[in-house]
Amino acid sequence: MSKFGSAIFNRLVIIIPYVWLTVFFLAPFFIVLRISLSETAIAMPPYLPVFNLADGISGIVEKIGQLSTANYEFLASDALYTNAYLSSLRIAVVSTIVTLMIAYPIAYSMAKAPTSIRPTLLMLVILPFWTSFLIRVYAWIAILKPEGLLNQFLLTLGVIDEPLIILNTNWAIYIGIVYSYLPFMVLPIYSSLEKMDHSLTEAAQDLGCTPICAFWRVTFPLSLPGVIAGCMLVFIPAVGEFVIPDLLGGSETLMIGKTLWNEFNSNRDWPISAAVATILLLILVVPIMFFQHAQAKADGEGK
Amino acid sequence: MKSLGSIRRSFAPWADPASVPFIAVRNVTKKFGNFVAVDNLSLDIYPREFFALLGASGCGKSTLLRMLAGFEQPTSGEIVLDGQSLAGIPPYRRPVNMMFQSYALFPHMTVENNIAFGLKQDGMPKPQIAERVDQMLKLVKLDKFAKRKPHQLSGGQRQRVALARSLAKRPKVLLLDEPLGALDKKLREETQFELMDLQQQLGLTFVVVTHDQEEAMTMADRIAVMAHGKVIQVATPPEIYEAPNSRFVADFIGDVNIFDGTVSAAGPGAVEIATEAGFKVRLASAEAPAVGTKAGLAVRPEKIRVSRDKPSCAPLNAAEGEIWDIGYLGDMTIFHVRLKDGKVIKASSLNAVRAVEDPLGYDQQVWISFDENAGVVLKD
Numbered sequence: 192m193s194k195f196g197s198a199i200f201n202r203l204v205i206i207i208p209y210v211w212l213t214v215f216f217l218a219p220f221f222i223v224l225r226i227s228l229s230e231t232a233i234a235m236p237p238y239l240p241v242f243n244l245a246d247g248i249s250g251i252v253e254k255i256g257q258l259s260t261a262n263y264e265f266l267a268s269d270a271l272y273t274n275a276y277l278s279s280l281r282i283a284v285v286s287t288i289v290t291l292m293i294a295y296p297i298a299y300s301m302a303k304a305p306t307s308i309r310p311t312l313l314m315l316v317i318l319p320f321w322t323s324f325l326i327r328v329y330a331w332i333a334i335l336k337p338e339g340l341l342n343q344f345l346l347t348l349g350v351i352d353e354p355l356i357i358l359n360t361n362w363a364i365y366i367g368i369v370y371s372y373l374p375f376m377v378l379p380i381y382s383s384l385e386k387m388d389h390s391l392t393e394a395a396q397d398l399g400c401t402p403i404c405a406f407w408r409v410t411f412p413l414s415l416p417g418v419i420a421g422c423m424l425v426f427i428p429a430v431g432e433f434v435i436p437d438l439l440g441g442s443e444t445l446m447i448g449k450t451l452w453n454e455f456n457s458n459r460d461w462p463i464s465a466a467v468a469t470i471l472l473l474i475l476v477v478p479i480m481f482f483q484h485a486q487a488k489a490d491g492e493g494k
Numbered sequence: 495m496k497s498l499g500s501i502r503r504s505f506a507p508w509a510d511p512a513s514v515p516f517i518a519v520r521n522v523t524k525k526f527g528n529f530v531a532v533d534n535l536s537l538d539i540y541p542r543e544f545f546a547l548l549g550a551s552g553c554g555k556s557t558l559l560r561m562l563a564g565f566e567q568p569t570s571g572e573i574v575l576d577g578q579s580l581a582g583i584p585p586y587r588r589p590v591n592m593m594f595q596s597y598a599l600f601p602h603m604t605v606e607n608n609i610a611f612g613l614k615q616d617g618m619p620k621p622q623i624a625e626r627v628d629q630m631l632k633l634v635k636l637d638k639f640a641k642r643k644p645h646q647l648s649g650g651q652r653q654r655v656a657l658a659r660s661l662a663k664r665p666k667v668l669l670l671d672e673p674l675g676a677l678d679k680k681l682r683e684e685t686q687f688e689l690m691d692l693q694q695q696l697g698l699t700f701v702v703v704t705h706d707q708e709e710a711m712t713m714a715d716r717i718a719v720m721a722h723g724k725v726i727q728v729a730t731p732p733e734i735y736e737a738p739n740s741r742f743v744a745d746f747i748g749d750v751n752i753f754d755g756t757v758s759a760a761g762p763g764a765v766e767i768a769t770e771a772g773f774k775v776r777l778a779s780a781e782a783p784a785v786g787t788k789a790g791l792a793v794r795p796e797k798i799r800v801s802r803d804k805p806s807c808a809p810l811n812a813a814e815g816e817i818w819d820i821g822y823l824g825d826m827t828i829f830h831v832r833l834k835d836g837k838v839i840k841a842s843s844l845n846a847v848r849a850v851e852d853p854l855g856y857d858q859q860v861w862i863s864f865d866e867n868a869g870v871v872l873k874d
Contacts, residue, residue: 388596388598390594390595390596390598391598391600393563393565393585393592393594393598394592394594394598394599394600394659395600395611396564396565396584396585396586397563397564397585397586397591397592397660398586398591398611398612398615398659398663399586399612399615399616399663400586400615401584401586404615408611409600412602413600413601413602
């Protein structure tokens with residue numbers, strides 16, 4: 192009886208994530224995909240065809256025939272979208288690298304700190320989450336604007352003669368993204384560094400490595416899983432980021448999140464914005480799948 | 495090939511005043527805050543010696559080893575290796591290598607890359623590295639496992655990789671931190687002898703830290719028994735066992751019965767002690783403590799006879815008691831004999847024949863006795 196019960200329990204535990212992904216990822220994705228293959232219309236909802244169970248099977252088959260890839264062809268033909276994708280990727284790559292360079296030393300010193308103060312340090316990293324993300328981004332406006340805190344401070348020190356124009360430039364976007372996503376980079380790197388056996392670096396030194404060499408040959412390679420996890424956690428949301436470029440960036444900054452927003456809200460072109468979202472998803476998911484596959488293969492080698 | 499035993503028998507550089515120590519630890523103290531881990535310690539270790547630091551955890555043996563490796567700096571005092579002071583020399587410039595207790599194998603590297611790590615670091619040409627790695631793999635009998643990652647190996651195999659890696663650079667001294675601690679008993683015993691053969695074959699100086707006295711006794715040329723950051727006794731295994739210099743060493747190494755008493759007579763070559771257990775003991779002893787002083791007397795269980803009949807030496811070196819407990823171990827039997835004053839002493843006897851007629855049983859009245867040279871007088 193209990194054995195039977197536990198078998199059912201095990202099944203349930205496995206099923207839960209699948210159900211979750213199906214309901215909250217796969218189903219919405221197919222809805223978006225279907226809209227992206229539709230045509231704009233002045234209607235409610237603003238696209239055609241609209242599937243309706245009342246049409247019967249033959250009606251649905253007929254409507255499937257009306258779907259087309261015209262929206263994707265349009266995206267490919269208009270340089271605006273390509274540029275927006277490329278610019279988003281560039282901004283995301285640069286911010287990910289900058290975040291990594293700031294987060295790694297933070298995570299490293301946290302992992303090297305006395306065990307007694309580590310929980311406090313961890314708490315400090317998570318602390319910003321206590322405040323709303325939106326409020327924190329607004330706060331950066333107050334800091335970065337021409338008459339803002341940063342400029343006042345630098346002017347008082349005499350470092351600069353006239354205010355720096357940071358707000359509404361790409362610089363502000365980089366600052367915003369790096370600041371907002373820093374904890375997502377620090378935490379996985381910290382967790383991979385923290386569980387590392389300290390005697391490994393000692394062994395490297397014992398075998399003739401200077402501390403710097405021991406870091407590059409032993410510590411860093413072993414923290415790579417954390418680095419990769421952190422980079423994904425920063426890169427993926429950064430590509431589609433909308434709030435930060437909208438609030439901190441200038442009008443000339445082209446990011447795909449903002450483009451999508453415009454298509455959806457200003458133009459009310461649901462099919463085009465659905466196509467933009469689908470492409471964005473493919474850009475992010477396909478390389479990650481290849482990467483995971485390669486990783487699994489590398490792990491399996493030699494077994 | 496000359497038998498290793500013949501070399502070993504004559505190996506005693508510490509007894510020769512002309513020999514120069516290879517490692518000289520001079521008045522080394524190491525403090526961590528207020529805690530004194532190593533307390534004004536001095537030691538000499540000779541070339542090609544297999545030297546063991548033995549003690550309970552927290553006695554400072556690992557700290558001493560880490561100071562030899564360069565991971566800790568002495569608070570005061572000096573360590574000299576082969577005539578050169580090691581003060582201020584970082585671990586990566588010391589001609590010593592260490593085998594870590596956890597093995598500390600690099601999990602992201604294959605077995606051969608682990609072994610080659612130090613050689614690459616030294617900028618050795620590639621073909622030579624390959625040759626040396628090959629040689630090391632053969633030495634530890636792991637040639638078939640070169641491409642494996644550490645997590646694909648058993649504990650014993652990992653131990654061998656760690657050993658091969660620490661030997662690959664041909665260090666002048668190999669430091670081993672509890673090298674066999676993680677192995678099961680059978681493997682540990684085999685590996686002990688392999689380590690000894692390896693050390694003889696390579697002609698290296700080994701310094702091993704262990705809390706396992708059997709391991710130290712089996713492998714080492716000399717043992718330093720440590721407690722509270724100090725060396726209590728440095729001697730060969732037989733000396734440590736048969737002539738402990740203190741109650742601590744006698745008690746720490748092997749099983750022992752300690753009788754407290756007062757010196758009642760002291761003549762040339764012999765001492766008489768009246769024990770608190772109520773019998774007199776006469777022992778052969780080079781030293782003669784003053785009559786009336788307190789003294790301890792240590793007798794190992796295997797040197798105590800248990801008999802039904804009154805021994806001929808009685809009342810000297812003999813006492814009556816009853817058998818309290820019997821532990822049958824196969825190769826020998828341990829008797830716990832309760833003397834008249836309530837003190838329980840341990841005696842062991844070898845089971846040299848298969849069937850004993852009328853063996854000793856529980857609650858039997860017996861005599862225990864021992865020879866004049868069976869015990870050691872301990873001054874406290």
